[in-house]
Amino acid sequence: MRAAAAGALALALGGAPLGVLLVARRMSLVGDALSHGLLPGAAIAYLVAGPDPWALTAGALVAALIVAGLSSLLARTKRLPEDGAFAVVYLGALALGVAILGPYRDPEVVETLLFGSVRGLDAPGLILAAAAATATLVSIALFVRGFVGESADPTFMRVSGLEGAHLHLLLMMLTALNLVAGFRAFGALMTVALMMVPAAAARFWVRTYLGQAAVAAAVSAVASAAGLLAAHHFGTEPGAAMALAAVALFCVSAGVGREHSLLQSVIGRAHLKSRAPS
Numbered sequence: 641m642r643a644a645a646a647g648a649l650a651l652a653l654g655g656a657p658l659g660v661l662l663v664a665r666r667m668s669l670v671g672d673a674l675s676h677g678l679l680p681g682a683a684i685a686y687l688v689a690g691p692d693p694w695a696l697t698a699g700a701l702v703a704a705l706i707v708a709g710l711s712s713l714l715a716r717t718k719r720l721p722e723d724g725a726f727a728v729v730y731l732g733a734l735a736l737g738v739a740i741l742g743p744y745r746d747p748e749v750v751e752t753l754l755f756g757s758v759r760g761l762d763a764p765g766l767i768l769a770a771a772a773a774t775a776t777l778v779s780i781a782l783f784v785r786g787f788v789g790e791s792a793d794p795t796f797m798r799v800s801g802l803e804g805a806h807l808h809l810l811l812m813m814l815t816a817l818n819l820v821a822g823f824r825a826f827g828a829l830m831t832v833a834l835m836m837v838p839a840a841a842a843r844f845w846v847r848t849y850l851g852q853a854a855v856a857a858a859v860s861a862v863a864s865a866a867g868l869l870a871a872h873h874f875g876t877e878p879g880a881a882m883a884l885a886a887v888a889l890f891c892v893s894a895g896v897g898r899e900h901s902l903l904q905s906v907i908g909r910a911h912l913k914s915r916a917p918s
Contacts, residue, residue, distance in 0.1 A: 641872055643762070647769045647825050648864030648882065651834055654773030655818040656856035657780055659839030660849060661787055661811060668836050670711075673730035674816050675828035677707030679737030682823075687740065693764060693824065700823060704816035707733050712809050765824055772821035776814050780853075783807055788849050830879030834860050837886040844897025859889050 662668055681703025682696050689695035707729050714725035780787065786807045815835075822831035838859035842852040867882025874881075896903045 641868060643766060644825055644868055644878060645865065646766055647822065648834070648868065649861055650766070650769035650773040651818060651822045651826075651831065652838075652857045652860035652864060654769075654776035654814075655822070655831070655835040656838045656842075656860040657853035658776060658811070658815050658818060659835035659837075660842060660852045660856050662815065663836065663839045663843070664788075664849070665790070668840070670726055670812070671815055671819065671832040671835055672829075673711070673726040674704055674707055674812075674819055675823070675832045676730045676737075677733040677816075678704050678819065678823055678828045680733050680740060681706075683737045683740040693762060696824060697765070697768060697820060700828075701817070701820045703733065704820055705813060708812035708816045709809070712812055765821075769821040772814075772817045776818060779810060779814060783810070784849070787811065826879035826882065827877075830877075830883045833883035833886055834864065837883070837890050838863065841886075841890040841893035841897075844893040844899050844901045847899060859893070860886065863889055 659668075659671070662670055678700040681699035681701070683699075685692075685695040685699025711726045711729045714729065790807050790811070818835065819828055819831050822828075822834070826834070838856040839852070841859050842855035845855045846852055863886035864882050866885040867880075868878055870876065870885070871878040871881040894901055898904065
């Protein structure tokens with residue numbers, strides 16, 4: 641559990657700020673697409689090397705990078721919108737993974753690949769999680785203005801030069817890296833929730849990117865701690881418990897947050913009624 645907590649903290653520091661950028665670009669489902677894209681690489685690695693953690697990680701990382709690269713290149717051709725390009729590539733990757741695992745029909749293997757296991761977060765897994773968080777934070781520190789500009793007006797970034805395309809590809813690669821860092825312990829599907837749900841919750845508290853990134857990381861860390869404790873006491877899957885805790889914090893944020901929450905809407909309506917002429 642201590643190893644899982646350390647890995648979850650690394651994911652909160654690296655993945656949640658990326659989630660803020662993806663939400664701002666209306667690409668929240670890209671993380672879900674990449675999480676499905678991990679499956680064929682992890683499946684091939686399992687068939688070749690068995691449950692070896694290094695092989696599973698390497699296979700998942702290669703598959704995620706291929707899906708991210710192909711989707712970005714397909715979207716840049718202007719023949720398909722970005723979400724359509726991701727749908728084509730990730731559905732193909734998901735079908736390939738299912739086809740590879742189909743003849744073996746081992747439900748324990750499929751469950752481990754999709755939903756993870758906290759026992760899978762060993763020392764190499766923690767090193768990968770820390771490396772992913774470090775690479776993400778360094779990249780954001782170096783290119784934060786470009787990332788925010790790409791999120792606010794990607795069309796302007798594209799016509800202004802090649803920087804926008806490079807930053808978009810870097811964002812996809814960092815997203816893939818963080819997903820791979822978390823999938824062995826929490827599962828690829830639940831790792832997406834710890835990236836996107838806290839990012840959505842942060843929008844109800846602050847407006848600036850740096851503020852949202854900090855709030856999203858805090859929400860992800862708190863949700864991870866609460867989920868791990870719940871999983872330990874009630875015997876549930878840690879990834880699912882952490883994701884549900886993040887959703888609960890999102891509901892609290894949407895209800896009482898400082899920016900456009902339900903409470904703020906009620907206060908605003910009451911204020912308008914009090915100022916209305918009788």
